[in-house]
Amino acid sequence: MSTAAVRPTQERVEELRTSLAEIRARVQQAASANASGGRQPTLVAVSKYKPASDILACYENGQRDFGENYVQELVDKAQQLPADIRWHFIGTFQTNKSKILASIPNLYALQTVGSAKGADALNKQLISRTTTPLNVLLQVNTSGEDVKSGLPPLTSSPAPPDAELVQLARHIISSCPHLHLQGLMTIGSLTESLSSVEKPNEDFEKLKQTRDVLEEALAPEKGKWGEDGRLLLSMGMSSDFEAALRTGSDIVRVGTGIFGSRPKKEEVKNAAMS
Numbered sequence: 001m002s003t004a005a006v007r008p009t010q011e012r013v014e015e016l017r018t019s020l021a022e023i024r025a026r027v028q029q030a031a032s033a034n035a036s037g038g039r040q041p042t043l044v045a046v047s048k049y050k051p052a053s054d055i056l057a058c059y060e061n062g063q064r065d066f067g068e069n070y071v072q073e074l075v076d077k078a079q080q081l082p083a084d085i086r087w088h089f090i091g092t093f094q095t096n097k098s099k100i101l102a103s104i105p106n107l108y109a110l111q112t113v114g115s116a117k118g119a120d121a122l123n124k125q126l127i128s129r130t131t132t133p134l135n136v137l138l139q140v141n142t143s144g145e146d147v148k149s150g151l152p153p154l155t156s157s158p159a160p161p162d163a164e165l166v167q168l169a170r171h172i173i174s175s176c177p178h179l180h181l182q183g184l185m186t187i188g189s190l191t192e193s194l195s196s197v198e199k200p201n202e203d204f205e206k207l208k209q210t211r212d213v214l215e216e217a218l219a220p221e222k223g224k225w226g227e228d229g230r231l232l233l234s235m236g237m238s239s240d241f242e243a244a245l246r247t248g249s250d251i252v253r254v255g256t257g258i259f260g261s262r263p264k265k266e267e268v269k270n271a272a273m274s
């Protein structure tokens, strides 16, 4: 691998060093405010639309977990950047992209699994992967908004036996040996403003409850899912990661807070066409 082509400028290195340090400090602070915690949360730097040179600058500051939303962009970056990066795919997962995603050797987790069909396709494509199984998180639509993907949360205990989330979790555990069910992911509605920083986010509470109910349902298969007996929670973005950590998030996905604002999707498309 040659990184010569992706060298960041010294100015950008300094900028990213500062923003990364600030976000890390805020993550530490919020995580220590969560009494039930103890596990060190993972900060995933969400680098969509940002150049490989930005990722390299963060990498040289010790950052290893990066999140991407678009398959081709992830493939291109993974080829140019160090092999010990842990890539997290957090974009919409389409079954027909299983093969290309599975071909990325250092894909660490796919956080947006939402169907048995998708899980099966991915499992099949991973047969030649010789390393550990691929971590998957099931996406839960906690806010109930139509535009957000994901399965319905579990709101009562015990979970109804036919709940989609329970069935999908069981399917992955029993029939997808190349996948490891690591946890649950949600986006939630972004309601937190600076003035409501101390207010708990209902969607984060919902994901936590869903996790607890799902763990009960999966108790007979304990040891075959999660990390140290717990399903991990991936929740919290730039505007709400502190609230998420206080609710018990294990994985926060921060883009803008580290890299600055992004162009809108339409602007990127237009630029590519012109």
Ligand SMILES: *Cc1c(COP(=O)(O)O)cnc(C)c1O
Pocket: 046, 048, 069, 090, 091, 187, 237, 238, 239, 253, 254, 255, 256, 257
């Ligand atoms: C873009 C994105 C993020 C990061 O969002 P920021 O607000 O820039 O921190 C996190 N999670 C998902 C699923 C995303 O698509």
